[in-house]
Amino acid sequence: MGWIGETIDSIKSIQIRQLLTQAVSLGMIVTSALIIWKALMCITGSESPVVVVLSGSMEPGFKRGDILFLHMSKDPIRAGEIVVFNVDGREIPIVHRVIKVHERQDGEVDILTKGDNNYGDDRLLYAQGQLWLQRHHIMGRAVGFLPYVGWVTIIMTEKPIIKYILIGALGLLVITSKD
Amino acid sequence: MHSFGYRANALFTFAITILALVCAMASLSDSLNSPSPSAHVQVLNINWFQKQPNGNDEVSMTMNISADLQSLFTWNTKQVFVFLAAEYETPKNSLNQISLWDGIIPSKEHAKFWIHTSNKYRFIDQGRNLRGKEFNLTMHWHVMPKTGKMFADKIVMPGYRLPEEYR
Numbered sequence: 001m002g003w004i005g006e007t008i009d010s011i012k013s014i015q016i017r018q019l020l021t022q023a024v025s026l027g028m029i030v031t032s033a034l035i036i037w038k039a040l041m042c043i044t045g046s047e048s049p050v051v052v053v054l055s056g057s058m059e060p061g062f063k064r065g066d067i068l069f070l071h072m073s074k075d076p077i078r079a080g081e082i083v084v085f086n087v088d089g090r091e092i093p094i095v096h097r098v099i100k101v102h103e104r105q106d107g108e109v110d111i112l113t114k115g116d117n118n119y120g121d122d123r124l125l126y127a128q129g130q131l132w133l134q135r136h137h138i139m140g141r142a143v144g145f146l147p148y149v150g151w152v153t154i155i156m157t158e159k160p161i162i163k164y165i166l167i168g169a170l171g172l173l174v175i176t177s178k179d
Numbered sequence: 180m181h182s183f184g185y186r187a188n189a190l191f192t193f194a195i196t197i198l199a200l201v202c203a204m205a206s207l208s209d210s211l212n213s214p215s216p217s218a219h220v221q222v223l224n225i226n227w228f229q230k231q232p233n234g235n236d237e238v239s240m241t242m243n244i245s246a247d248l249q250s251l252f253t254w255n256t257k258q259v260f261v262f263l264a265a266e267y268e269t270p271k272n273s274l275n276q277i278s279l280w281d282g283i284i285p286s287k288e289h290a291k292f293w294i295h296t297s298n299k300y301r302f303i304d305q306g307r308n309l310r311g312k313e314f315n316l317t318m319h320w321h322v323m324p325k326t327g328k329m330f331a332d333k334i335v336m337p338g339y340r341l342p343e344e345y346r
Contacts, residue, residue, distance in 0.1 A: 060283065061258060061323045079264050079276035080319045080331060097260070099278035102305050104271060110305070116260065116283065121300070144328050146202070173184070 010176045026174050046072040046140035051084055052150030057115030065151040070140030082142040088127045093139055096122055109135055205255045206327020212253045218246040218318040218334045229345050236309035238302045245293040251322055252287040259284040260321045267314035277302055311343045
């Protein structure tokens with residue numbers, strides 16, 4: 001019967017104690033992943049410490065599928081920095097470069113952004129009639145870069161079937177593993 | 180213990196660990212580089228200088244930009260993003276930064292350049308403060324690595340001044 005037969009046999013031979021052990025170790029994996037994510041949130045001060053680039057508007061610097069590490073600090077935002085911002089009425093955050101900054105004496109700031117690969121600035125992307133971004137639109141600034149890794153999440157969101165196959169296979173592996 | 184699955188898993192984990200280590204080392208090696216870039220900008224002409232109907236000052240100028248950024252490139256450098264910003268202070272704003280020109284330098288061979296250009300982005304103030312205004316031109320650069328940490332720095336060139344009258 002080979003591999004499938006062995007798998008079925010090992011499912012049949014599961015004892016309650018072994019099942020509990022496996023459930024606990026699965027729980028440990030999930031919890032530690034969550035702990036790492038939350039710890040990153042605390043360290044970077046950003047709601048989402050890692051973002052995946054979804055569009056080609058920052059090419060050739062950032063391509064679709066690259067990963068950016070964000071950092072959110074109290075430091076003032078300056079021209080040239082790559083920021084991730086949320087525009088009112090849009091769900092998906094945008095990663096673009098700051099090209100203009102007007103900072104008032106009290107610390108309030110007006111920011112204009114542009115994608116390196118776009119012809120014009122981002123006023124067309126902002127909410128209707130909005131000329132500037134304010135501090136509260138900014139989710140973080142990009143500090144680090146890792147190529148290609150984000151493709152995993154892009155593929156999983158666009159082809160959910162692959163996600164279910166992957167989760168199913170991993171689950172089966174955990175159940176059938178003997179030690 | 181010696182099934183195919185376990186061996187594949189061990190190999191995969193090892194490969195990922197080594198890859199992450201190499202990426203981290205590549206990124207760390209960047210900080211060993213101590214660059215010595217240079218930049219020079221000359222404002223050749225104020226093309227026009229006027230008040231917009233909504234009351235903001237706008238100016239258009241022609242510039243000569245020359246820079247040598249070759250020393251910024253290392254083996255982990257994908258590209259260098261360089262831009263020239265006008266920076267000045269007004270009674271209302273403690274800092275205004277307006278990008279006038281930018282460019283992407285893909286390789287070390289292109290990092291020593293000379294360009295004659297008018298401002299690529301509009302130089303508009305928030306208000307009517309530009310007449311006779313002294314401003315700095317600042318050459319900023321952001322080094323984008325193949326992997327790892329991004330670097331940025333700048334050269335400030337002070338002592339530029341806009342004309343006293345609209346033209």
